[in-house]
Amino acid sequence: MTRSDPRRRIPRTDHLLADPEIATAARRLGELAVRDVVRDVQEAARRGDVDPDDVQGAIRETLARRRVGTGRSVLNATGVVVHTNLGRAPLSTAARDAVVDACGYVDVELDLESGTRSRRGVATREALLRACPAAGDALMVNNGAAAMVLATTALAAGREVVISRGEMIEIGAGFRLTDLIESTGARLREVGTTNRTHLRDYAAALAEGDVGCVLKVHPSNYRVSGFTAEATIAELAELTAAQGVPLIADLGSGLLVPDATLPDEPDASSALAAGADLVIASGDKLLGGPQAGILLGDADLVGRLSKHPLARAVRADKLALAAMEATLVGPVPPVTEYLHADNERLRRRAEVVAAEVGADVVPHDGRVGGGGAPGVPLPGWAIALAEQAAKALRTGTPAVLARVHDGVCLVDLRCIPATDDEILAEALARALGAVRVSGATG
Secondary structure, rough: OOOOHHHHHHHHHHHEEEEEEEHHHHHHHOOOHHHHHHHHHHHHEEEEEEOOHHHHHHHHHHHHOOOOOOOEEEEEEEOOOOOOOOOOOOOOOOHHHHHHHHHOOOOOOOEEOOEOOOOOOOHHHHHHHHHHHOOEEEEEEEOOOHHHHHHHHHOOOOEEEEHHHOOOOOHHOOOHHHHHHOOOOOOOEEEEOOOOOOHHHHHHHHHHHOOOOOEEEEEOOOOOOOOOOOOOOOHHHHHHHHHOOOOOEEOOOOOOOOOOOOOOOOOOOOHOOOOEEEEEEEEEOHHHHOOEEEEEHHHHHHHHHOHHHHHHHOOOHHHHHHHHHHHOOOOOOOHHHOOOOOHHHHHHHHHHHHHHHHHHHEEEEEEEEOEEEOOOOOOEEEEEEOHHHHHHHHHOOOOEEEEEEEEEEEOOOOOOHHHHHHHHHHHHHHHHHHHHHHHHHH
């Protein structure tokens, strides 16, 4: 390397790490991560991709954009409220604040008054019972699948779980409820047919087999219609009570009380009132909280589950407990707001944003998502853009996920806070600009 070689002007690593902005970034991101960025920019300068005089500024700019985690924040413009690929329910501000407070030491298993150990997550349990008074007790585990594993292991390991063939569901990513249950050591006892299962089918199974529990599953992501029949929870409850066999209702979506917007979606309160001994629901769907499995029902039964050794392996962590409590006792969570968004207000917001980018507004039905209320439309509006804008929006900053349908990119504002409308408008303008440039150079 000669004295005139511009690479001699590349700042030394120790000089760069001493820069106040870079040192601050090291405290936020970690020293190893910052050293990697420094090394990458220095290498780019050696290749001639970065001017040596711009190395320090390039490092500062890169670190300013860098986050500790790799997950990117996304504006959900699909109109799907509980979007599994986007992490399902967005937490409320109250839940986020509760998570931050719980990041340090917290009395998750401590009675501060007496100074002795207490039951884990007492406040969250009490909040669940206030939200669903029909339940004798409540238990929260780390997700819905864990709740099912715990229940079937504790009640039916080595015995039979009776389930209708029409309720042996498979959901996303090839996940089958039946595989999960069989992994616990329980034996599946299939009754009825795909479209018709009668009470007498369950009665025959109870009379013939060694049954640990009867499982009633609410279908997710599909509907069976036409020539159909099923036994109701109330009918099953009378039958199972006479046999002394627990009846479990897996509702999935996490609705605790009836919602007029979703008249056919089952809720925990109604299921328990109808006679279910145990209800299983998810915390991060219609409940609008963190990922969790919620078990509600008979106090003795829930207590039996909570004492099972597996309960320790699937218990909820302090952050999820804090977020769930805040979701239940705090203001209305975003999921509830989005489900009940005012149609006329959505139209006005869409028109304002569309006017800024010269686009049209068209009717667009949103969806509940997450397996909740399949086929139920949520009437609303969307900004219609060229299909090519979808990728530019996804890969922009912020990332905006829109829906592509019939060759049109549809931007639905239902699940975007009104406070982000201006940010969305700017993102749309950048994406449309990128599409125009691409078209001109293509």
